[in-house]
Amino acid sequence: MGRADLHVHSSASDGLCPPREVVRRAYGVGLDALALTDHDTLAGLAEAAREARSLGIDFLAGCEISIVDAELDVHLLAYAVDPDAAQLNSLLKAIHQGRVGRVREMVRRLRAAGAGVTFEQVVHQAAGSYSIGRMHVARALVAGGFSPSIEMAFARWIGNSGEVYVPKRTPGASEALAAVRAAGGVAVLAHPGLYGIDTAEARFAEWDVDGIEVYHPAHREADLRRLLDWAERRECVVTGGSDWHGDEHPAGYIGSVSVAAEVVAQLRARAARRERA
Ligand SMILES: [Zn+2]
Ligand SMILES: [Zn+2]
Numbered sequence: 001m002g003r004a005d006l007h008v009h010s011s012a013s014d015g016l017c018p019p020r021e022v023v024r025r026a027y028g029v030g031l032d033a034l035a036l037t038d039h040d041t042l043a044g045l046a047e048a049a050r051e052a053r054s055l056g057i058d059f060l061a062g063c064e065i066s067i068v069d070a071e072l073d074v075h076l077l078a079y080a081v082d083p084d085a086a087q088l089n090s091l092l093k094a095i096h097q098g099r100v101g102r103v104r105e106m107v108r109r110l111r112a113a114g115a116g117v118t119f120e121q122v123v124h125q126a127a128g129s130y131s132i133g134r135m136h137v138a139r140a141l142v143a144g145g146f147s148p149s150i151e152m153a154f155a156r157w158i159g160n161s162g163e164v165y166v167p168k169r170t171p172g173a174s175e176a177l178a179a180v181r182a183a184g185g186v187a188v189l190a191h192p193g194l195y196g197i198d199t200a201e202a203r204f205a206e207w208d209v210d211g212i213e214v215y216h217p218a219h220r221e222a223d224l225r226r227l228l229d230w231a232e233r234r235e236c237v238v239t240g241g242s243d244w245h246g247d248e249h250p251a252g253y254i255g256s257v258s259v260a261a262e263v264v265a266q267l268r269a270r271a272a273r274r275e276r277a
Contacts, residue, residue: 215240
């Protein structure tokens, strides 16, 4: 039985390798199937799909959507989506614009408070990263001599209790789930272990997801049984992947976490069932 890595990032979001290179690496380590799941963008999918076709590796179109639920940042993996779907594309665009708008607002407030960083300096810190955010603002504050450290930048200025804190505006779960469905896809709760394993299942009980990402580098061995039970109780597909961002990433290499390639067929079947319903 072949193996599939269903959680991988390319340079279309914050990974280091271009989409075609990601597919080559997946092929190179002997994977039979791959899903590209860049943060809040579908921009890498066409290139990855082309490369997968030419190498003969099964490719599943995906993305990882950032949502905020009761002040908690949550990631939702979408699979088998149509990369041209209008509603999903506009949702992802709104997330991106919200991110940029938030940084601009933080910079405006910082300047008013006497910490004269510019938006361009923050962009420079982001160095081409699609997901510009608070970490880049913090680095610009340190580089500009307005804060002695990243930690202090968060504590004094931009952290949740900071002087110029700006809350995130992202879609909620129901909006994201609707957009995934309208794109013909299915949604999977990403790395639930990161949200607190003791409360995660109750917290996400109302979310109509088709799968749970049980296998993830950040999950502890001791939590796997609980996650598998959860998935079984909810009749969810059990997914997994390496969350690989490029060789430098400490989480592990592409394919270091994988599932049976038949999981891809299970996700496609669920997507087809959703479309018929
Ligand atoms: Zn994530
Ligand atoms: Zn990820």
